[in-house]
């Protein structure tokens with residue numbers, strides 16, 4: 001649409017009926033048919049919104065006033081909600097968050113996949129707080145005091161994340177201690193604009209199964225942290241069993257650099273998913289919400305309907321958690337993942353759990369299927385868990401040719417899920433169940449597990 005034809009103008013205020021929620025938790029409405037995103041507005045509300053940005057197909061607006069208030073509007077518990085980029089939905093009561101997330105999936109399936117299928121209610125958490133086992137905090141300084149926080153949406157400005165409700169009290173205690181002792185030690189904090197300073201970021205991981213914690217101090221230089229400081233830290237937090245320094249020089253916006261140095265304790269912490277143990281090193285991927293991961297994997301397992309005779313494909317297998325979870329119910333599992341480090345972690349985790357019937361392959365799934373066709377490798381059941389971009393087109397086509405009887409699709413992006421399901425539904429698969437799971441309460445994200453069955457095999 002040409003600029004002069006767009007029915008909205010920057011800085012002007014309009015009345016908008018909010019009818020939906022975007023994939024990142026913004027209210028969505030229309031002004032004379034033109035889509036407007038209003039962060040902080042809730043579906044069902046009428047609001048006055050000031051246009052802040054006009055693009056060719058949509059505009060973004062700031063919430064000025066609520067004309068008709070939603071009965072589901074809640075008072076955000078966090079004092080920095082709206083400034084910090086961590087949460088988007090604290091202003092909506094939790095049961096409504098779940099209903100709205102379900103609606104996001106329903107609408108994506110309808111609009112993008114042209115699919116009208118039943119979407120089950122979202123499986124939420126009994127306690128939708130304190131669920132994160134990993135935090136990546138940016139270092140900042142306010143009035144000479146060191147703090148750790150998250151970036152404001154769309155900026156490199158850190159907002160203090162003190163007492164963040166997504167973490168456990170133990171993590172918040174550790175953050176408070178570190179802020180105090182690093183302030184006293186006079187550490188120089190990195191400035192993203194100038195590149196000056198030393199301490200950039202802090203990564204904290206916590207195992208909810210064992211209580212062990214890991215801290216990674218990300219610095220611009222090799223110089224180690226003060227031994228006095230490390231000793232005090234160890235004495236104050238005996239559960240901090242692993243302390244690393246990561247060196248991240250240069251101006252890269254990535255949180256971590258390539259080099260890790262163990263400063264104290266052991267190289268890994270141990271976490272669990274049900275009865276399986278996982279050794280987590282500072283660079284490993286591990287699911288962030290353990291309670292919901294266990295639920296998600298139980299749903300995957302239920303959908304896979306394994307009886308011990310099947311060959312299962314786990315495509316986009318990461319550190320192999322789904323493969324290992326399904327291994328004892330299958331004859332064998334083939335796990336394919338492009339990241340070699342993740343595959344090495346997966347192999348180690350298989351050995352640690354005494355699992356021998358999983359073959360891990362470090363390859364792109366689209367490359368692996370070419371060889372698999374040559375080897376006549378035909379899985380009975382396929383589980384796919386791709387990144388946000390969804391399934392690679394070539395892989396999807398090869399998957400259809402392999403024609404597993406059951407296909408379990410785990411997705412973190414309803415839009416690409418809908419696109420891929422639309423394709424599979426035209427290629428002989430029937431959608432049997434769509435089960436969203438809330439892996440990240442208070443945020444706009446929704447995970448979905450879908451069971452598809454091959455038509456001609458029932």
Ligand SMILES: C[S@@+](CC[C@H](N)C(=O)[O-])C[C@H]1O[C@@H](n2cnc3c(N)ncnc32)[C@H](O)[C@@H]1O
Nearest residue numbers: 316317318321337338339363364365385386387
């Ligand atoms: C959503 S994660 C899956 C994580 C894993 N299934 C789990 O539950 O922890 C997606 C994974 O796909 C991998 N990946 C991305 N593109 C790939 C490709 N073309 N072939 C193989 N793996 C890929 C990423 O490295 C990442 O580990």
